[in-house]
Amino acid sequence: MIRRGEIYLLAPAPDPGDPKSRRACVVVSRKTLCESSFGKVVVAAIHTDADGLSTEVALGVDEGMKWSCVIKADQLFLIEKARLTNFVAGLRAPKLKALNHALSIALDLV
Numbered sequence: 001m002i003r004r005g006e007i008y009l010l011a012p013a014p015d016p017g018d019p020k021s022r023r024a025c026v027v028v029s030r031k032t033l034c035e036s037s038f039g040k041v042v043v044a045a046i047h048t049d050a051d052g053l054s055t056e057v058a059l060g061v062d063e064g065m066k067w068s069c070v071i072k073a074d075q076l077f078l079i080e081k082a083r084l085t086n087f088v089a090g091l092r093a094p095k096l097k098a099l100n101h102a103l104s105i106a107l108d109l110v
Helices: 031-035 093-106
Strands: 006-010 024-027 040-047 056-059 069-080 084-090
Touching: 024 069, 024 084, 031 040, 056 093, 069 093
Parallel strands: none
Antiparallel strands: 006 024, 006 084, 024 040, 040 069, 056 069
16 A cells, blocks of 8 residues: 555656656655555655755655755656556655655745
8 A cells, every 4th residue: 555655666657758767756646545446646756956946855775765855845746556556665754744844845835
């Protein structure tokens, strides 16, 4: 079962030119959608390069990553659940709270 706040490495996309292939991401869809039979979820991209934006959430080895990186709440994608095959880690409550705040800024909800 896929859950909000879980980090995955995406399985390669059917189209090798897809910029979202082989990228780490974190699930940001609500629990109801994650648990539904709908075959897609919304994810936020994770990158090693930080821009210092308020919409970024820093991650590192404490969160199960191999190196320092950031969740980019400005980069949201709808992807097939079947592509979430390589589980990395789940965000703990403080990082999930930071992600929720970054998403609220990215979507101009504050």
